[in-house]
Amino acid sequence: MYQYDKYDQMMVDQRVAQFRDQTRRYLAGELTEDQFRPLRLANGLYIQIHAPMLRIAVPYGLMSSRQVRKVADIARRYDKGFVHFTTRTNFQLNWPKLEDVPDILAELATVQMHAIQTSGNDIRNTTTDQFAGINAEEIEDPRPWAEIIRQWSTFHPEFAYLPRKFKIAIIGSETDRAATKLHDIGLHLVKNHDGEIGFEVLVGGGLGRTPIIGEQIRPFLEKEDLLSYLEAILRVYNRLGRRDNKFKARIKITVREHGINHIRELVEAEWVQIRDKLRLDQKEIDRVKAFFTEPDYDSNAADDTSFEAKLAEDEMFARWFKQNTFEHKIPGYRAVYVSLKKHGQAPGDITSEQLEVVADLADEFSFGEIRSTHTQNLVLADVKQADLYELWQRLQAEGLATANINTLTDIICCPGLDYCGLANATSIPLSKQIADRFDDMDYLYDLGDIKIKFSGCMNGCAHQSVGHIGILGVDKKGEEWYQFTLGGSSEADAAIGERLGKAIPKEEVVDTVSHLIDAYVDLRHEDESFLATVRRVGVDPFKERVYADN
Amino acid sequence: MQIIKDREIVEDNWLHLDDEAALVAGNITVSLARWQEQHETLEHHEGGLGLRLSGDDPLEEIVPDLARFSMIVLLFPVFTDGRCYSYAKLLRERYGFKGEIRAQGDVLQDQLFYMSQCGINSFELANPNRLTNALSAFDDFTESYQATVLRPEPLYRRR
Numbered sequence: 146m147y148q149y150d151k152y153d154q155m156m157v158d159q160r161v162a163q164f165r166d167q168t169r170r171y172l173a174g175e176l177t178e179d180q181f182r183p184l185r186l187a188n189g190l191y192i193q194i195h196a197p198m199l200r201i202a203v204p205y206g207l208m209s210s211r212q213v214r215k216v217a218d219i220a221r222r223y224d225k226g227f228v229h230f231t232t233r234t235n236f237q238l239n240w241p242k243l244e245d246v247p248d249i250l251a252e253l254a255t256v257q258m259h260a261i262q263t264s265g266n267d268i269r270n271t272t273t274d275q276f277a278g279i280n281a282e283e284i285e286d287p288r289p290w291a292e293i294i295r296q297w298s299t300f301h302p303e304f305a306y307l308p309r310k311f312k313i314a315i316i317g318s319e320t321d322r323a324a325t326k327l328h329d330i331g332l333h334l335v336k337n338h339d340g341e342i343g344f345e346v347l348v349g350g351g352l353g354r355t356p357i358i359g360e361q362i363r364p365f366l367e368k369e370d371l372l373s374y375l376e377a378i379l380r381v382y383n384r385l386g387r388r389d390n391k392f393k394a395r396i397k398i399t400v401r402e403h404g405i406n407h408i409r410e411l412v413e414a415e416w417v418q419i420r421d422k423l424r425l426d427q428k429e430i431d432r433v434k435a436f437f438t439e440p441d442y443d444s445n446a447a448d449d450t451s452f453e454a455k456l457a458e459d460e461m462f463a464r465w466f467k468q469n470t471f472e473h474k475i476p477g478y479r480a481v482y483v484s485l486k487k488h489g490q491a492p493g494d495i496t497s498e499q500l501e502v503v504a505d506l507a508d509e510f511s512f513g514e515i516r517s518t519h520t521q522n523l524v525l526a527d528v529k530q531a532d533l534y535e536l537w538q539r540l541q542a543e544g545l546a547t548a549n550i551n552t553l554t555d556i557i558c559c560p561g562l563d564y565c566g567l568a569n570a571t572s573i574p575l576s577k578q579i580a581d582r583f584d585d586m587d588y589l590y591d592l593g594d595i596k597i598k599f600s601g602c603m604n605g606c607a608h609q610s611v612g613h614i615g616i617l618g619v620d621k622k623g624e625e626w627y628q629f630t631l632g633g634s635s636e637a638d639a640a641i642g643e644r645l646g647k648a649i650p651k652e653e654v655v656d657t658v659s660h661l662i663d664a665y666v667d668l669r670h671e672d673e674s675f676l677a678t679v680r681r682v683g684v685d686p687f688k689e690r691v692y693a694d695n
Numbered sequence: 696m697q698i699i700k701d702r703e704i705v706e707d708n709w710l711h712l713d714d715e716a717a718l719v720a721g722n723i724t725v726s727l728a729r730w731q732e733q734h735e736t737l738e739h740h741e742g743g744l745g746l747r748l749s750g751d752d753p754l755e756e757i758v759p760d761l762a763r764f765s766m767i768v769l770l771f772p773v774f775t776d777g778r779c780y781s782y783a784k785l786l787r788e789r790y791g792f793k794g795e796i797r798a799q800g801d802v803l804q805d806q807l808f809y810m811s812q813c814g815i816n817s818f819e820l821a822n823p824n825r826l827t828n829a830l831s832a833f834d835d836f837t838e839s840y841q842a843t844v845l846r847p848e849p850l851y852r853r854r
Contacts, residue, residue, distance in 0.1 A: 152838055152850060163835045167805060175825075183775060184805055266775065296840040296850070302812035303784050306777025383781050384750070418789060423842065429851040 189260030308386030349400030446477025493521030561601030570618025750778030
């Protein structure tokens with residue numbers, strides 16, 4: 146993975162010093178709350194109901210075991226001994242003290258980590274596919290490009306005060322595990338007719354109050370032009386994006402109001418002017434790519450026979466293998482999900498002790514690297530099949546082997562009313578209740594791939610509008626109600642879910658999920674997925690089932 | 696009033712003329728509206744002439760007139776309005792403006808580094824009592840990853 150040189154290190158160290166001084170001035174009354182807010186947000190610090198919340202960046206979801214141990218240590222010493230992973234592969238501390246934050250950032254800087262631009266109206270962490278670099282269908286590894294974007298977007302002087310936040314996601318294969326069509330910019334590495342690899346560029350996707358699927362602005366961009374094209378889009382947006390209404394300030398609204406064709410004309414006209422000057426040097430591309438070479442794989446890994454024997458003799462292991470591991474481009478290797486969705490636990494949460502175990506397991510079995518995913522789980526990406534049984538046993542001992550990846554209980558969930566100052570309604574306790582209701586693993590496997598996404602307010606941090614089942618908490622005269630949507634997707638077939646009907650009271654949320662699932666079981670054709678069934682029959686049959694009693 | 700110019704605290708010798716105020720000799724700045732209405736008179740102004748622009752004004756339309764101005768004042772009505780960062784960069788890099796570019800309005804210490812990298816070289820701070828403290832902000836970072844007005848080559852070419 147990428148290693149800082151003296152310049153990268155100096156940049157994060159100077160950032161810590163800058164924020165330490167800003168915090169000191171705020172606490173001394175030299176900066177007002179309004180003046181301090183954007184400064185702390187640009188360092189990931191929110192002021193929440195109970196305590197500040199600090200969001201720490203995991204650039205493109207990649208961490209070393211050393212970094213994970215430091216995170217565990219920080220969570221223990223400065224917080225309550227656990228962290229929460231987010232849908233943008235970052236993680237959050239929910240209870241740090243404001244005056245400790247400069248020290249926390251200084252500790253993070255010692256392991257090449259930071260909280261730069263994890264909030265605020267700036268360019269956020271670039272995210273990617275958790276299987277980048279190991280996936281057989283990949284056209285090219287997107288991580289070097291994500292790192293090149295990270296450097297370009299870090300402290301970009303022109304784009305620190307955008308109309309609104311700006312998120313970029315990049316993938317290198319057709320399967321979209323990074324929700325690229327729901328980002329301000331989505332980048333797809335593609336091959337053109339001449340066999341050259343470049344980027345398809347999408348713009349104007351986004352969730353929140355007005356969910357919109359991104360549109361193609363350029364079918365093919367030469368790789369060397371990546372930064373100039375991004376800069377052109379950002380400049381057009383910085384000048385044109387609405388600043389009068391924060392709910393209309395995202396680039397998705399700019400694109401909708403002006404039309405993709407007009408935006409394309411503006412971007413291309415800007416791009417022509419800066420293209421030559423900002424063209425990436427091959428030397429720089431090679432420098433960054435050199436950090437993402439293949440690890441020292443065992444070419445005999447597939448010769449192992451113990452693994453097949455274990456699969457045959459241990460049904461629990463076989464289930465976990467089927468559900469929680471993913472094929473690897475190297476024969477004899479698998480990528481392994483560390484499930485942060487144990488039933489009865491807040492989705493995406495992990496304790497310091499568990500983090501330390503994961504770091505040890507990464508060192509022993511996966512070249513010392515850990516990845517975080519859009520679905521709020523972790524991945525050990527390079528595990529030999531001969532090691533899977535032992536790894537499974539040790540994950541199981543820590544409650545990290547729940548074999549529910551991509552099932553109904555692999556719920557994406559925001560912190561909700563219990564933790565977040567923005568939320569209108571509870572989300573985590575209800576997610577736990579849903580998981581408790583569906584605790585029969587055989588039934589879960591029979592139901593197959595069902596993505597529930599559960600947000601506690603319109604800001605939609607859990608991306609509910611693209612859930613196969615989306616659940617949105619709303620406030621009605623001081624009471625918590627829940628709006629369901631069906632049929633959304635964040636993948637290559639991206640779609641915004643359709644409203645099921647009127648909002649549902651809190652005590653009926655779990656029953657409503659049951660009704661939806663019962664309806665699906667009745668309606669499905671053999672092997673038909675939940676999403677395919679909803680798309681075939683529409684929302685009405687589900688609606689009838691849910692609202693039948695009323 | 697004191698301002699920061701080229702990283703030094705100096706006495707300001709410019710007058711920002713309201714649209715209603717009578718023309719006076721010496722260094723003055725005018726709004727875009729006044730420039731458009733009275734440009735024939737203003738062409739012959741004795742003393743420095745500056746133009747005040749906000750992010751609402753059409754930058755490209757004044758490009759043919761740029762040579763007439765020794766200063767462009769960019770207005771930041773609130774410090775979170777980042778449009779004029781792009782204006783400053785375009786004025787320097789695309790339109791070759793060599794005169795003074797000044798930030799006016801809600802200009803705070805913590806924005807000076809980014810503003811200076813975009814080509815703004817003088818600053819009327821919202822709080823003129825903190826100018827000495829604010830000077831340190833230009834050195835918040837000793838490098839930038841990007842090609843900026845102050846460092847026209849991106850960092851990777853210096854690595």
